[in-house]
Amino acid sequence: MPTILVTGGCGYIGSHTIVDLIDNGFEVVSVDNLVNSSEDILEGVFAITGKRVLNYRVDLCDYAATLRIFEQHPDIAGVIHFAALKSVGESVQQPLRYFHNNLNSLLSIISAMEKSGVPHLIFSSSCSVYGNAKELPVTENTPIEEAESPYARTKQMGEAIIPRLLPHLPRL
Numbered sequence: 001m002p003t004i005l006v007t008g009g010c011g012y013i014g015s016h017t018i019v020d021l022i023d024n025g026f027e028v029v030s031v032d033n034l035v036n037s038s039e040d041i042l043e044g045v046f047a048i049t050g051k052r053v054l055n056y057r058v059d060l061c062d063y064a065a066t067l068r069i070f071e072q073h074p075d076i077a078g079v080i081h082f083a084a085l086k087s088v089g090e091s092v093q094q095p096l097r098y099f100h101n102n103l104n105s106l107l108s109i110i111s112a113m114e115k116s117g118v119p120h121l122i123f124s125s126s127c128s129v130y131g132n133a134k135e136l137p138v139t140e141n142t143p144i145e146e147a148e149s150p151y152a153r154t155k156q157m158g159e160a161i162i163p164r165l166l167p168h169l170p171r172l
């Protein structure tokens with residue numbers, strides 16, 4: 001089975017996704033700088049799955065360090081990108097930190113994928129991209145409204161950037 005690089009693999013959703021990937025036969029590598037998590041979570045993954053998952057403690061904003069992970073794992077077939085700062089309130093207090101982290105990490109991972117010829121990306125966005133939606137529940141057809149926080153804006157920008165950059169990634 002192919003190897004999937006899970007960014008933010010020590011976080012809440014990333015660690016659960018790793019369990020699911022392993023249950024479905026995938027090999028997994030994690031990258032997480034532990035800004036909001038701990039590698040202890042991978043002990044929990046081991047307890048559930050019996051598999052040890054390697055985590056690279058790398059800040060994804062560091063392109064050279066990110067690229068080295070791809071060079072060490074030429075078998076990476078795709079990326080699930082969860083790594084981000086995600087607190088709405090904190091993003092209002094520290095907007096520059098949020099724009100810097102969430103956008104530079106995304107650009108870095110896409111650049112490393114392009115350089116390494118990895119064609120598959122799943123981006124963890126947020127329903128906050130729909131702003132103060134007029135109708136609930138939101139669906140993928142719901143219009144994008146004005147972002148209500150810097151966090152939401154970083155996700156809107158991510159959604160806008162990816163389709164413009166993905167054409168540069170190799171197609172299977």
Ligand SMILES: NC(=O)c1ccc[n+]([C@@H]2O[C@H](COP(=O)([O-])OP(=O)(O)OC[C@H]3O[C@@H](n4cnc5c(N)ncnc54)[C@H](O)[C@@H]3O)[C@@H](O)[C@H]2O)c1
Nearest residue numbers: 008011012013032033034035036037059060082083084086
């Ligand atoms: N939890 C939710 O309800 C929810 C809802 C919608 C979207 N999301 C999105 O899903 C993703 C995962 O959310 P979560 O709840 O698991 O968050 P989380 O904070 O538990 O996990 C995110 C992980 O990313 C890591 N990280 C952050 N910046 C990094 C960087 N520059 N380099 C390397 N690692 C970095 C953190 O250390 C953390 O472990 C996020 O992108 C979030 O915006 C979450």
